[in-house]
Amino acid sequence: MSDATLAVPLRLNGLGKPGQRIDVLIVSVICVLGLLWGISATALAHDLGMRVIAAIFTIAFAGGLFAISFAGSKGNLAIDEAVYLDGVIKAGVIAASFWGIVGMLVGVIIASQLAFPDFLYFKEFGFLNFGRLRPIHTSGVIFAFGGNVLIATSFYVVQRTSRARLFGGLLGSFVFWGYNLVIVTAATGYILGVTSGQEYAEPNWVVDIWLTIVWVAYLVVFLGTLWKRKEPHIYVANWFYLAFIVTIAILHLVNNLAVPTSPWSSKAY
Numbered sequence: 001m002s003d004a005t006l007a008v009p010l011r012l013n014g015l016g017k018p019g020q021r022i023d024v025l026i027v028s029v030i031c032v033l034g035l036l037w038g039i040s041a042t043a044l045a046h047d048l049g050m051r052v053i054a055a056i057f058t059i060a061f062a063g064g065l066f067a068i069s070f071a072g073s074k075g076n077l078a079i080d081e082a083v084y085l086d087g088v089i090k091a092g093v094i095a096a097s098f099w100g101i102v103g104m105l106v107g108v109i110i111a112s113q114l115a116f117p118d119f120l121y122f123k124e125f126g127f128l129n130f131g132r133l134r135p136i137h138t139s140g141v142i143f144a145f146g147g148n149v150l151i152a153t154s155f156y157v158v159q160r161t162s163r164a165r166l167f168g169g170l171l172g173s174f175v176f177w178g179y180n181l182v183i184v185t186a187a188t189g190y191i192l193g194v195t196s197g198q199e200y201a202e203p204n205w206v207v208d209i210w211l212t213i214v215w216v217a218y219l220v221v222f223l224g225t226l227w228k229r230k231e232p233h234i235y236v237a238n239w240f241y242l243a244f245i246v247t248i249a250i251l252h253l254v255n256n257l258a259v260p261t262s263p264w265s266s267k268a269y
Contacts, residue, residue, distance in 0.1 A: 023169035024077060028068055030174075030213065035061040041206075041264055049194030050266040053185050053206060060181050068170070077170065084159045085166040088176045092152025095180055096145050103140025110134050127191050135190045135202045142200070144183045151179060151218065154241040158225045161235040167224025171217050178214035182207055194266045201255050205268040208256045215252065219245050 038058030045051035071077050113119050113130045120128040159166055166172045186203040189195055195202040203211070222245060226234060258268035 021077065021169060023171050024068065024072070027170050027174050028065065031061045031064040031068070034210075035065065037263075044264040046262060046265040047194075047267075049189060049192040049204070050206070050264060052192060053188055053194070053204070053266070056185050056188060057181070057206075057210075060177075064177070079165075079169050081165050083165065085155070085172055088166070088172045089152050089156050091176055092148050092155070095176070096148035096152060099140055099144030099148060099183065103137055103145055106133055106137040106140060110137055126193065132191055132193060135195065136187050138200065139183075139186060139190070139202065143186075144180075147179060147183075148176075150241075150244065151175065154222060154245075157235075157237050157241065158222060161231060161238060162225055162229030163231045164225055164229045166221060167228060168217075168221045171221050175214055175218045175221060178210070178217070182211045182214060185210070189266070196256065196258065196268070198255065201252075203256075204266045205256075205258050205260045206266070208252070208258070211252065215245070215249055219249065 034057060038054050038061055041054035042051055042058055045054055068077075109120065110130055110133050113121070113133075122128065126132060155166055155172060182203070185207050189204050189207065190202060194204050196204055196208075222238075222242060226238060226242075260268040
């Protein structure tokens with residue numbers, strides 16, 4: 001997939017000079033720290049939910065480090081400021097389509113359970129009960145589908161209206177993959193019964209912290225692209241996207257404040 005060429009070649013790099021890529025360093029450090037926590041939490045977890053979620057984080061961070069190392073060895077981490085970064089946008093469209101289908105299919109299942117209460121009901125375990133599947137439907141449609149749509153379209157619009165490549169180099173991909181890791185770990189928690197108990201804010205404290213990190217990176221990428229724009233005027237669409245990013249950040253931080261009982265427990269109050 002080739003990225004679209006900019007109308008005017010750019011002179012500003014995303015972050016740092018070749019060989020001094022701050023973005024690669026930041027993402028690598030996050031992955032290393034996350035991997036260390038994931039291994040520790042998987043081994044020391046107090047409950048099944050935390051152990052499974054920590055294992056998913058461990059696999060994801062290990063995969064991220066491998067991807068960075070592999071891409072670096074192939075020379076695929078180079079930044080070409082003369083082209084737009086469209087790969088992450090296309091990935092966002094694919095992810096949004098996938099999660100939209102999943103969310104609606106789960107909606108069909110729980111609608112069937114309302115009509116036929118014994119459908120997919122098993123006394124031995126509650127993984128497929130209505131109460132655990134419902135937040136997967138609501139979160140899948142609102143946050144997985146809608147969130148990927150908003151992130152992908154914001155990356156597309158801010159580049160075209162600014163006539164600038166997405167700021168931050170690897171941070172754009174970090175935002176996409178990090179956000180979808182939020183979706184996967186949150187949904188896993190729902191199935192296992194590990195939630196905060198808040199409507200539309202169900203993810204447990206570990207997922208909340210990870211979403212905060214990803215959202216800060218998202219804000220940096222968006223503001224950085226506006227900062228290095230070649231278009232003098234900031235189009236109104238970008239103000240709406242920026243308002244969305246800031247509003248979600250405030251809601252998330254205030255509404256999801258919680259103190260975990262232990263670094264190895266999914267419980268928080």
